[in-house]
Amino acid sequence: MSISLQHISKSFKDVTAVKDISFEVKEGELFGLIGPDGAGKTTIFRILTTLLLADEGTATVANFDVLENYKDIRDNVGYMPGRFSLYQDLTVEENLTFFATIFGTTIEENYDLIKDIYIQIEPFKNRRAGDLSGGMKQKLALSCALIHKPKVLFLDEPTTGVDPVSRKEFWEMLKRLQQKGITILVSTPYMDEAALCDRIALIQDGKILQIDAPKEIVKHYPKSIYNVSANNMYKLIESLNEYQHSYSVYPFGEFIHYTDKRTNFNPEDLRKYLEDKGLKNIIIEPTEATIEDTFMELAK
Amino acid sequence: MKEKNVIQVKDLTKKFGDFTAVNKITFEVKQGEIFGFLGANGAGKTTAMKMLIGISKPTSGEATVANFDVYTHPEDIKKNIGYMSQKFALYDDLTVRENITFFGGIYGLSKTKIKEKAEALISELNLQEVANELVGSLPLGWKQKIAFSVALLHDPKVVFLDEPTGGVDPITRRQFWEMIYKNAHNGTTIFVTTHYMDEAEYCDRVSIMVNGKIEALDTPKKLKEQFNVENMNDVFLKLARG
Incomplete structure (x- = not known):
């Protein structure tokens, strides 16, 4: 060594x-x-x-x-x-x-x-x-x-x-x-x-x-991560933080990295929730964890 | 609301002897906009920023x-802007409360106003337990969040942030950006420099300086299209490496 x-x-x-x-x-x-x-x-x-x-x-x-x-x-x-x-x-x-x-x-x-x-x-x-x-x-x-x-x-x-x-x-x-x-x-x-x-x-x-x-x-990252974006970043963060099922919400470049508390998470539920909040051009897609995601999860 | 220009710059130039540090830069920043001001070390960002905050006279331009x-009202500019940098933001040997009182006084707020603002700031950032501790004893991330709030004490129209998140942990870095979003949403213009390219993506528009000139200026989305790359890091590398 x-x-x-x-x-x-x-x-x-x-x-x-x-x-x-x-x-x-x-x-x-x-x-x-x-x-x-x-x-x-x-x-x-x-x-x-x-x-x-x-x-x-x-x-x-x-x-x-x-x-x-x-x-x-x-x-x-x-x-x-x-x-x-x-x-x-x-x-x-x-x-x-x-x-x-x-x-x-x-x-x-x-x-x-x-x-x-x-x-x-x-x-x-x-x-x-x-x-x-x-x-x-x-x-x-x-x-x-x-x-x-x-x-x-x-x-x-x-x-x-x-x-x-x-x-x-x-x-x-x-x-x-x-x-x-x-x-x-x-x-x-x-x-x-x-x-x-x-x-x-x-x-x-x-x-x-x-x-x-x-x-x-x-x-080792324990959850499924989703890229989420919409027409208004500030409102998106606010809405995701208020969402009762949200586990973590972190801005990552042009997207928000979102994880859900539920194991049977269906992105369509989230889409509907965000639409009801008045957000437009909503994108929700699975993405891979980065070292930074892992770090934040461990440091939580 | 986003129509009014809070910063307006035309052909702004600064020379030191025969060296041109800032070479005819032109741009404007609207009210409530988050404007990212990027560039390699030595590209001229700091020099440009010093002219905008009224502490360095331009050689030419407007x-x-x-x-x-x-040129004519640098003192009025200083009263109407907020400023924080990575290197200096608060006095380490004053407590959180003393720093707020000090900067409130500098910005000419009344005693009652300072008190009111101090309480609001302390409760918003959950600082009740450390309000009477020396700032020097706090983690960097806390300091930077307090510094940002202090820079906003006098409700400036625009706040200049010079690498506000350097060395800050990833979670606090994001909380910091949520504060930025919130204030921009409420109409404060944000002028920010950073070396974190993911933060460049959080800006409404981004300019990239290379050797004293602004070589690119647009929304992150359009810049990525223009340079046909996946992220802002690659836009930066393409431009700055020439």
Whole structure:
């Protein structure tokens, strides 16, 4: 196992950040921690990167114990924290050289690993890190986290606040790194990114709701979901929420994802109800659960 | 009711030196409309929004917000709009009630009005138990819902929301959008930016900025037809990737 956590708990004063968390990440796996702000994702990262001590439980990274062998862990992992943490007043190249030197290596020695990513910011290598755009900062931070050829890469919300185009490019980069044998633990609040991981842990309020491959997770969804739309979105939501048989009503893009309390649900009953409410152009059709549906059902 | 324009923009441009951040954008937003303002990081959204909320003077072009001109009446604009962003919305070291009182005061509401509004807001969001807690101790999703309500304290004609749901859990994100729908239904104009493309689908109309220009503007349905794709994410990728 590349990463292993057993019964890890951590509290800050009276706030429990993570509670009895256990999971394992295999070598070469791309594993996602999926959950909203405040779920405990960053606390897990800080414990695994030996920056924070757990109150209870044990954990190993690259087969090193987070307590006994913390120095070995630091030599063998790359960490990209959620907040941009490079030196703003050093240039792109200076930052990279700095991190290489700290780890006793050189840019040349591991250039192969970062080439794909670094080449995109190399034209700006004399620019100060503080003056880079969001996307470029992200690429520099990733380059710095990789320069010592880590066995395990920790990425804490690398795509938060990043537009869909840059997010897609970033995930393509991660896939290429994975092919080079690096184990990756990545966290994200974007449920659509979960589908790109080998396995994911859904996490909320410091607890793991479920761990599985993304395709398996959606299979666990217990109900039939329907796409519902009509001419007036606001009235539709209001009417569905008032419907005595409704179990859940969640906007999903152009549709509402609707589930019914009854096992013998007949969409025509609902259609009639909505028509009586004065709604027009009503569409009701079965659809498949997404990871987000599953997450919301588990978090309910 | 949806006929009156609350935002009117023509050839609006902002240059920084020889860099054109916003390049002749033109659009209007009607009363009660939910208008999605999308674009990649660095496309010029924030610069455009700053001009519309009266804190940055355009280089050229025209814009009125709530019938006030951005060049001549920026202070009147500020009084007649609400604003909230992901980065800053409320004071963490004030309680929920203190934040409401503070922002009510800033917007010039009377003491009785503030009291009335505070009670209404607290009961609507079910905040009775945390009304006297520091905002900093609340979950992000709660904060954002409170921030949105606070931005509406003075019954503005239009409210600007800059990535209001970033990092918020999926359930709260949807509750937030139900609040948006409700207020739009009651006639408040909503001007919103987001990186969640499913949220783009919730908007009445959506504009997409690429390198300072508005490259697409229509209902989500028509944009998907125009680009012949299934969802707004693909519209965005097609446009922004060029």
